[in-house]
Amino acid sequence: QVTLKESGPALVKPTQTLTLTCSFSGFSLSTTGVRVSWLRQTPGKAPEWLARIDWDGERFYRTSLKTRLTTSKDTSKDQVVLTMTDMDPGDTGTYFCVRHGILGSTRGNWFDHWGQGTLVTVSS
């Protein structure tokens, strides 16, 4: 059974750095083809993709946020970490980690398993 769970601070101040951890089970990020992404969502809006990390360490970032985002993995702990610098009230939202879909030997970029999300509020 695949599960993902996000953890981190519920409240951060403007200009601070946010660090979120995704702890997962039921799969390994050392397995060829496995991918994990981070997304965020504000109330009433669609999810917004932020970053992706692959089994081989390759990373992809949303262009508009690239200078502020870093994602890394710790395969021994089955965890992925997202850091976002220079937080702003506009970054307030629920942050999700997700696993990319797998069908047979095909690795896709749809999201078949989601964490419950963690609400992050940016306020002084």
Added chain:
Amino acid sequence: DIVMFQSPDSLAVSLGERATINCKSSQTVLDGLNNQNYLAWYRQKPGQPPQLLIFWASTRESGVPDRISGSGSGTDFTLTISTVQAEDVAVYYCQQHYSTPYTFGQGTKLEI
């Protein structure tokens, strides 16, 4: 970035009726090499994360009932719920999984 647009923004149907949600992408999400359309559908109920329903435009995720189906190709796609049930009340999103940044439509709220 590929922009996704859904219509309508909201939809009210009676139990047992058909619901149809449309999604249009600003550029094709059809891969000419494998003839697959890189389009997914999700539904999200209040307080829950989105749930995957469909990927590759028409492939149903495991456990999704067959009254939910996806169709379309290129830039125009449709999600159909053949007989709406109370559990289908949710917001529905399309997502292109063709290229980064992966992008979603603005959502369609389905009400009974």
